[in-house]
Amino acid sequence: MAEFLCGLDAAVTVVGGKWKPLILWALSVEPRRTGELRRELPGVSEKVLTQQLRELENDGVVHREIHQEVPPRVVYSLTAEGAQLDRALRPLGEWGEEHMDGIREARR
Amino acid sequence: MAEFLCGLDAAVTVVGGKWKPLILWALSVEPRRTGELRRELPGVSEKVLTQQLRELENDGVVHREIHQEVPPRVVYSLTAEGAQLDRALRPLGEWGEEHMDGIREARR
Numbered sequence: 001m002a003e004f005l006c007g008l009d010a011a012v013t014v015v016g017g018k019w020k021p022l023i024l025w026a027l028s029v030e031p032r033r034t035g036e037l038r039r040e041l042p043g044v045s046e047k048v049l050t051q052q053l054r055e056l057e058n059d060g061v062v063h064r065e066i067h068q069e070v071p072p073r074v075v076y077s078l079t080a081e082g083a084q085l086d087r088a089l090r091p092l093g094e095w096g097e098e099h100m101d102g103i104r105e106a107r108r
Numbered sequence: 109m110a111e112f113l114c115g116l117d118a119a120v121t122v123v124g125g126k127w128k129p130l131i132l133w134a135l136s137v138e139p140r141r142t143g144e145l146r147r148e149l150p151g152v153s154e155k156v157l158t159q160q161l162r163e164l165e166n167d168g169v170v171h172r173e174i175h176q177e178v179p180p181r182v183v184y185s186l187t188a189e190g191a192q193l194d195r196a197l198r199p200l201g202e203w204g205e206e207h208m209d210g211i212r213e214a215r216r
Contacts, residue, residue: 002112003212004208004212005149005176006130006201006204006205007203008201009129009130010204010211010212011200012123012129012205014211016124016126022115022116022117029209033184048128058214058216059215060211080208084209085203088199088203089199089200091187091198091199092196092197092200093114093195094115094196095192096114096116096117096118096119097114098115099189100115103167103168104118106166106168
């Protein structure tokens with residue numbers, strides 16, 4: 001069972017990993033199919049993307065809906081909790097936007 | 109050289125890793141020595157803590173000051189950018205606080 005030191009620890013456990021905050025951001029714009037997400041996130045492998053979506057779904061922030069068509073269409077969207085989480089990530093995104101050049105320079 | 113997809117990607121690169129947001133939070137309360145930080149973060153090894161502090165310092169969010177005493181006293185504090193980053197993490201911490209029980213349940 002996961003034990004958390006504090007709220008931030010719990011939140012970081014949910015959004016930790018290179019792609020998860022970006023997946024939330026993409027889904028906040030509109031619900032997407034896996035292929036659409038892959039195009040939004042250049043460099044992610046299908047295996048990693050599927051794994052991360054499954055974890056986000058298990059944590060209750062992403063909803064997976066299967067439309068019974070041929071072939072079946074799988075669409076991912078944010079749950080209410082996921083939309084809240086995405087909003088909570090916005091100030092962090094703004095900080096990153098502002099300091100991106102400095103961080104890039106520091107890691108050169 | 110690090111390439112970032114967006115501001116959030118850059119910010120997550122800086123705070124990614126189990127301990128970094130917690131280190132920022134601890135330093136936002138007051139500057140600390142390594143030993144004090146270790147007591148604040150139960151479970152972190154000295155090696156991992158030192159490595160993460162070095163990375164945060166390199167990214168310009170943590171300042172390391174050596175007081176020339178015997179033995180030398182090393183004190184870590186937040187830079188202005190680090191304090192901003194810590195504030196940007198607050199809504200995320202609040203989200204985690206609110207949803208911690210559900211996340212714990214989902215990961216049982």
